[in-house]
């Protein structure tokens with residue numbers, strides 16, 4: 615992925631250079647480019663988007679680690695339950711232990727009281743804030759959205775998320791930035807309330823993969839893609855099976871038709887007076 619990513623990036627750099635050359639030639643094109651308040655994300659060659667390709671489980675495991683250690687401070691992932699991660703990122707025992715570290719409010723009990731108990735596999739992942747207002751209050755008025763379906767909720771889903779996470783840079787001269795907002799050209803308007811979440815070496819991957827910003831972004835985006843579409847692998851496998859069966863049925867139907875029709879098609883009719 616890394617080498618393919620690099621080749622796409624260098625191709626894009628050439629395109630960008632060509633675009634700059636073209637815009638200096640035609641001012642109309644320059645106006646169109648500049649009047650857009652957002653940079654469109656690169657199209658990246660994700661490993662899991664092919665018809666016959668599946669998610670990279672090692673990457674999903676690393677992505678879940680990035681989510682838990684970085685994004686979970688601010689973002690919930692409320693549609694995902696621990697049990698759904700079994701066999702995808704971790705084993706049952708690892709997840710039972712991970713879930714039991716969280717205190718979940720349950721109840722009411724026989725006396726009508728709510729009580730806390732250790733988490734179970736059937737619990738959803740814990741949310742960082744009790745409610746929307748608490749989330750806004752902790753983030754200068756901006757609510758960190760739930761990430762479960764985020765890949766589906768934005769144009770160019772995973773490409774946008776990758777570009778957003780890796781695209782923070784200094785605001786260009788003349789762009790006023792309000793306090794508490796950060797410049798990110800991929801976010802519509804350019805000013806986002808999310809501080810740059812990823813740092814080189816920000817997490818310690820247990821498989822020894824170097825935790826660069828782009829590696830963490832790739833892993834967490836692939837993980838969020840799985841969250842939005844956990845059934846993708848099964849769906850592709852079943853589609854391949856259906857296509858095989860349908861292809862075989864089509865062949866057999868063709869053969870059957872020819873077999874049945876062959877006496878009629880090959881007979882010679884002669885009329886004798």
Ligand code: HEC
Nearest residue numbers: 684685687688753756757758759764775806807808811834
């Ligand atoms: C310090 C808190 C914080 C952390 C940590 C954080 N975010 Fe955010 N995030 C926010 C806030 C606040 C917003 C809302 C930004 C806005 O509306 O301006 C946001 C928005 C987003 C959005 C939506 C952008 C859009 O197009 O609306 C995505 C996607 C996102 N975060 C992904 C992530 C990922 C992935 C991580 C972990 C690598 C992460 N965030 C870590 C606070 C955080």
